[in-house]
Amino acid sequence: MTDDKNRVVVEEVSLTKEEFMKLDQCRVVWTNKEGQLLDVDGKPSTTDMVKFTPSSGELKGYMSVQEDVDKYIDQLNKLAKSIAYSVNAVHGQTNDATKDDCLFFVNKDNATAAGEVEITAGNISINKDIIKNVMLIKTGKDGGGESDGTRALAIAQLMDKLMEVQKVTEDTDRESFINVLCDGLELNSEGIQTVKGKTSGMKVNNYFKDVTDALGVQTQQAKRMVKNQFVLLQSFEESRASVSGVSLDEEMANLVQSQHSYQANSKIIATVDELLDVVINGLKR
Known part of the structure; x- marks a missing residue:
């Protein structure tokens, strides 16, 4: 139905992530004069929805922007999950979230081991228990310690580890990330279990740099296209004026x-x- 703010609410329709993103990117759905979205009997399906997908024009431009935004959000989600998994694995000395008694990074909406798999760039947060009591941070080999910072050093050295961040998905949990995308855990010279690293992976800071570089290049390309189109439009207007002006x-x-x-x-x-x-x-x- 349509509420007072003229927003349309689609009910009783099950959407996959891809179907939802497609509908979100299209944003426009055809309705009849009563504002009804579907013309079917019984429970509707996604195939009954008619999405407006223009091939060009201003609306197509807005839709392509939405696609780019979704792409960059997905890349940042991969980065956030990779950082959370690797830090939590070294901090808790395990690749099994259920055996970790004090997660460092958590999902702020579900700060449990089960909620770790749902960590994104939008909800990643430091454990509130650690914020309230910093003594819970495990900095040494056997947990805390005033003079032992070997585990904290191992966490800091994660920035130099190679990980297949680009292969992280929504369903990737800590165990599969560590074992498959990082080649597991290994003991370092201080006896701390740390991420082994995978030769086909990349450093976290390099991945972030690639994302920001791609965004910068795309931004510059968009600015050049706008400038070129403006110059071309001026040329057309001058040509028209010379003939009909x-x-x-x-x-x-x-x-x-x-x-x-x-x-x-x-x-x-x-x-x-x-x-x-x-x-x-x-x-x-």
């Missing part, structure tokens, strides 16, 4: 010409009038 100089010259012609015609008429007057009046005498 009005030249003030030309119109002024034509006006002066017409004025001189009018004056010449007036003189001829006056001369003929005088001649006729002489002839007619002369004959009377």
